[in-house]
Amino acid sequence: MASSIQHSRVGTRFDAPAQARDAPPGPDPADGRTVHGLLDLRAAAQPDRTAISTDTGTGLTFAQWRERSLSVARALVARGVRPGDRVALVFGLRDWPDYAVHYCAVTRAGAVAVPVSDGRPAEATGGLLEHCGAVGVIAGAAGELPAGPWWTARTADLAADGPFPVDLPTIGPDDAAQVLYTSGTTGKPMGVLATHGNVVHGTRPAARHRPLKHSEEFLHAFAVGTNAGQTMLVNALDAHPAALVATRFTPARFARLIEQRSVGSVFVVPAMAAELLNAGVQQRHDLSCVRLLGSTAAALPPSVATALTEAFPNATVVNYYTSTEAAPAQTAMVFDPARPTALGLAARGSVMVADPDGRPLPPGETGDVHLRSPAAQRAYYGDGAAGARVFRAGWVRMGDVGYLDRDGYLHLVDRESDVIKSGAYKVSTLQVEAVLLEHPAVADAAVVGVPHPVLGMSVGAAVVPADTAAFDPAELRTYLAGRLAAHEIPGRILTLDVLPRNEAGKPLKRVVRELLAG
Structure with a gap:
């Protein structure tokens, strides 16, 4: 696959002149193929239902999310944003509702969202924006606005603009939705470009029974700009429960939220899980309401997984394995003491362990772990050489060493760079x-x-x-x-x-x- 994509305008077209602009157009059933299209469908079906809230009391209904994103999208088009332009979104945990609004506004304007946590140093953020050729930067109340050849705006500035008599482009599943930068723990951060079809793959916008039906809220504290954070954004659009964001993670604060709000689904990374356990929160808080505890971003150590099943007595503990490059492909595993090191079977897409030439290895033999996405494959933005080493004939080389057991369960040995x-x-x-x-x-x-x-x-x-x-x-x-x-x-x-x-x-x-x- 060609892995160097500068920007995608495939399938982009403009609507005929809009009718009455004081009445936003209704959703098209086909709109579920884009991120903002999912929002349109959800807002039509459940306009007054809470979509996202934070532990500080801010929040959005689906109708508010849609209306605000439409307004900001028109402001962006009036500002000169065009399909394929990259627009950075610099937000923190406290700004999750505003971030969600502006993400959908950017994609609705036909542009490509570049989410960046406001916790990154300004110099590092500037480097990412230069790399992707961002035309503009939108920041939350506390996000730093890095100087550069791009325009900058606060969310309040865009909200004050307009209304604008402009047409919005029609965007399809093959158009680029986002450039998400990797964490850079083993090298420089890489920009990973994903289309709308990739980001929304697996969602069921017309389903009567939505994912996580057992919950009224799901809780997380994932930063903007991480793959885990983007998964939570899609969950907010597609799943039954509302997203509840902890604006600052501490074990006591997180556990208190679970207890006070009777949270049914909780998502963490292994480091958060370990902090909760080490703080002994299960001894001071009733965590019996949790039915699903999902861990992502890294493999759960067996001792941590075992302790989680004891601390959350009614929860199914699930370990998810993917990467920014491979999503939505993933493996998933309900923790099984009989297979303590297993990461699971392929839940979306396919998994393979291969030799250096990409040939599949038999069960038990250690090699390079690969995942294959069931959706359009992602790609490195502007770096074909690096992409050729990672994206191979539909497979994504994960950079991990592992093996498949006789039943097809994936076990990791280590990061290739960490061995x-x-x-x-x-x-x-x-x-x-x-x-x-x-x-x-x-x-x-x-x-x-x-x-x-x-x-x-x-x-x-x-x-x-x-x-x-x-x-x-x-x-x-x-x-x-x-x-x-x-x-x-x-x-x-x-x-x-x-x-x-x-x-x-x-x-x-x-x-x-x-x-x-x-």
């Missing part, structure tokens, strides 16, 4: 981390390779003690010696108050390496 080559051995950092987390004195852990004068690399670990005063590194080493091979035992253990993580909850292992080398 430690120590002398004649290869060490899985995931395996060492899993053993560390099984020790009751370890609240969190990250394992990396550190330079060694003889072996080339050796194992190093950063751990967050559950109780710093009682933590005994010598006792931990003895524990590890009984569970790991000699070449897997960390030669150096560094204690930290907290692991460095990005906004997607993934450990910043290059920072951990620097700390261990210091």
Whole structure:
């Protein structure tokens, strides 16, 4: 597949002159093939139903979401935004309702949304905007407006504009919807372009029984600009419950929201799950209302998954595996103590473990993990060389090493870039981390390779003690010696108050390496 896409205007056309612009057009059943089309259908069916709310009291009904996005879309077209233009959206957790409005406004104007968390440094944000050639930046109340050759606007500025007598373009499923940047934990962030058809794949806009029917609200604290965050945006458009956003994640705050609002579905990343457990929130809050606890962004360590089933007694704990590049393809796995390391079967699309030439390997053999999307494949924006290494004949090379068992369940060994080559051995950092987390004195852990004068690399670990005063590194080493091979035992253990993580909850292992080398 050609993986370098500058911008997509395939299928873009303009409507004939609008009729009465004081009466927004009604939804077309075919509109469910675009992101804002899903909104049109939901607003027509349930205009007064809450779509998104936050723990600070802000929120949107579907009708408000649609009306505001239409108004802002016309303001953008009047400002000169054209189909295919990239428009950045710099928002924080507290701004989720406004972010949702402006995302749909950008796509409704025919442009390509570039979501960016306002937690990124301004210089880093500017680099992303230069890379994608953004024509404009819209920011929430606190989002920083980076200077550059693009126009900038606050949400309040756009709301004050208009009304504008302009026509909106007609957008189809083959048109570009978003450029989402990867976290850059193993290199520079890559812009991943997705079409509307890709983003909305699997939604059922006309279904009588919507996903997550057991809930009236689903809770998350995923940052704007992450793949997990975008999944929550689509959930808000398609699922039965309203999205409830925790505007600041702390274990106590999150657990209190669950209890007070009787939340039925909760979505976390493994780091959040570990924080909830380490804080003992299940001892102070009634979490029995939760029926689904979904974890994404990384593999759940078996010890964490086991503890979640105990802390959330009525919940089904599900681990989802995908990437920004591979979505909507994913594997899913209801945690099974009999298969503690399994990530599951292909839930959307297909999964394959292959050799370096892309040939499928038999069960039990370790190789490169690939996912294949059931929708139009995503692509790297403006980087064909990098895309050729990742997007292969419909498959996405995940950058993970793993294997399929005899029943087709996927098991990860490690990130390809994280595997430690120590002398004649290869060490899985995931395996060492899993053993560390099984020790009751370890609240969190990250394992990396550190330079060694003889072996080339050796194992190093950063751990967050559950109780710093009682933590005994010598006792931990003895524990590890009984569970790991000699070449897997960390030669150096560094204690930290907290692991460095990005906004997607993934450990910043290059920072951990620097700390261990210091």
